[in-house]
Amino acid sequence: MTSTQAAPRGVDGVAPAGTSPTDAARTPSPALKALGYLGRKLGLFALTLWAAVTVNFLLPRLMPGTPADAALSKLAQNGPVSEATKAAIEAQLGVPTGNIASQYVAYLHQVVTLDFGISYTFYPQSVGELVSAALPYTLVLVGLVTVIAFVLGTLLGVLAAWKRGTWLDSVPTLVGSFLSAFPYFWTALLLLFFAGYVLRLFPTSGAYGPTATPNFSVEFLGDALYHGVLPALTILITSLGGWILGMRNTMISTLGDDYVTFAEANGLKPRTIALRYAARNAILPNLTSFGLALGGVVGGSILVEQVFGYPGIGYLLFNAVVNQDYPLMQALFLMITVSVLIANFLVDILYGVLDPRTRR
């Protein structure tokens, strides 16, 4: 990951970023250079992907106990389990056999064909079925809220830094840092209890009404939206502060830089200075975080989904881990890793566009 270690100083003294360095003569061709940059990034991406895929294979198998043990421990809480039960459960689940190498080959084949087989926990449902049922809810809920939080938080941060010392600075900063100090689940529980049970404003669990069946009718979408309010609010409340503070703090340091002073001295419009000069540079660290957050969206928000009984990926992941559901875990972890990697890759590319120095 790249960050702005040194304050950018444009060679021409006015435009700090966005314009290519003037000494283009020494470099063969900008297009070729950009291609090389892309190639390097792609190579790195492929390597990280392979490592992630392999770790994803190994980690669940390093956990002690097998899926059958997990299923048995649940049954044993209710009373003794007969000898035949374990054999029957293993037969039902199809717990992996064969040595680790053949499992690895089978696993790589699954990764390439995106066929992760049957879930142990939700037997006989396939992993694909489960993931495709859960993914839309998480993508829409967490994804949308993350984008809203990023845009809103960054804008507020710019405003706070530009008008620092006024109420436009103190109120968002104070409220933001106060709210971001809340743990997710606590905010969730507070909202659940007060907005859900005491005031009965919003439903307390599920992604849609109890009797509804998912479809694309207006009623259903409205219903789903209504059910998403509390979980969305939870994520927004707890993540907004981070974006505000991150943006404000970097922006304040950029505002102190010489090129901004120079721009001011040149009599540029304050708005231009704020947005095109200071904010453009200051947004880089926030953009990195945004990329990571966006990649993390796919992983859902385990605690929030858990509290609100929201049928997303986070809830699924929790169940997969608790029940040692290898196929499901592998698919989910892989999905999360790959989306974080892709998000990172895209941010890296975007970085190259926003900050030409990284291309060198």
Add this chain to the structure above:
Amino acid sequence: MMQPTRSRPRSPLRSRPLARIRAALALAVAASTLAACSIQIQSAPDPSIPDDTMLVAADNGSPLFEKNFNPFMINKRVAAFYMYEPLIVLDNLNAQEHPWLATGYTQPDPSTILFDIRQGVTWSDGEDFTAEDVGFTFQLLKDNPSLDLQGIWSYIDTFETGDDTVTVHLSAPDVPAAQLIASTTLIVPEHIWADVEDPTTWRNPDPVGTGPYTLGNFAPQQYTVDKNQDYWQADTVAAEHLILPATNTQLDVATKGYDWAYSFISDVEGAWVGAGNQNTYWFPPGGTIALFPNLTKAPYNDVNVRLGLSTALDRAAVGDAAAEGYMDPAGQTNILLPNQEDVLNPDIPDSGLISQNTAKALDYFAAAGYTQQGGKLVDASGAQLSLTITTAAGYNDWLKGVQEVQKQWGAVGVDVKVESPQPAAYTLALRNGEYDFAMGATGGTGNTFRDFNNLLSSEWVKPVGEEASNNFERFSDPAVDKLLAEFKVALDPAVQADLADHLQEVVYDQIPSISLYYGGSWGLFSDAKFTGWPSADDPYASPKTYESTPLLVLTSLKKVNDD
């Protein structure tokens, strides 16, 4: 979700007042939350649910329901138990059999069972239920061992079906096997299942059974079952519909007017009964929570050490710590009291309950070569008696109980460590015998023979490192095996009772497991719409919502507003 990275503010002065304000605000919010804790939860039943419909917390989607009503699968919908019925219903609390799809069974000799199949029963699609269906189900489990969750084919050799009888020949004399086969095999209709291509993966989306309910509306977050109007004892079924939601949080259960739930609620008096809606509860013992000593390890293989440890315990305090005082301390007999009082050996003092007696415990320890020195219990070489208790992560009640045990054993000078790995790892450690002491549940199968056989029989014993499915402590005594072998073939109830008495003495004297307290069955009921729930005064069935005992409850309830 990732938190955005934050660079340090330029001016270090800014962060200080901010932090102070933040702390003050946090305190204020914390205080208001604490105040909120005293809010009394009120139950507000959904007025759109009519009086003849029951809201049941019985089935949990994780988080959504999958439409799977294959009664032989571990991930089936719980309502499959209300649609498919066994030959007899066994109430595991009282160890009582109720004739169901069989009007009864006889055992002419210890390896033969003769079931009389009930006449006049129809499947919910109108077809007649016959002995052929029973035979078909047995054969189905034989052909598909992965569906045979209870392993009935480890007992059965052959069977034949008559007009209204099914005769089962066991592979070895085994009287108690009859109960297992009769009570755990849910009978499915041959005319539907015979055409199923692969019953091991079939999800049976349109279930046809003999039970009191048939599937109504199914949605991923909630489904309903409707009364089977042609049920063979339809006049005993009061609830016309059952609603089963996929998420049943404790707050949901307490506030949404559930009629029946199976769940442990902290402070049940305040949170459940106090919520109104004529809520009641019954928490009878459903099993014994015990510490299993590893008998392959010294010094736990010394009975005096076990007696010392057992006598050093204040079981009531352990039970209180674990189950908030709702469960009684368990006697050292491996039977459930008060429900199985008639099985109890009257010669065992105090109904088997061992009271804390430190002086006596120290005598036992002395006999094992351990003496107290400077508050520590040490052997001849001066090494302290130290042990590790293994329990499962996330089982908070067990952990609280273990911590109380740790405290009490610590008081007599034993060094106790606690390990709580993930449930799967805990199960593996228990089965492999890789522990010193492990928490676990014993008894409560509803079959006295099986309760003792699971705990004591050397047939289960496997070397350490190999998985045992019962008798995790690896108790092995030829004399006890002989008692169990006699029990297994005993047809005479008097002989069975005598053997049960002997086995209780074995558990009492040799401490194969240290009984701590009873594990509860957490029945929450509301008398608002339906009455006649099982209770301490009328303990006719277990309060649980899964397996076949709910059939007993569902056929015993009465509507409050009968119109």
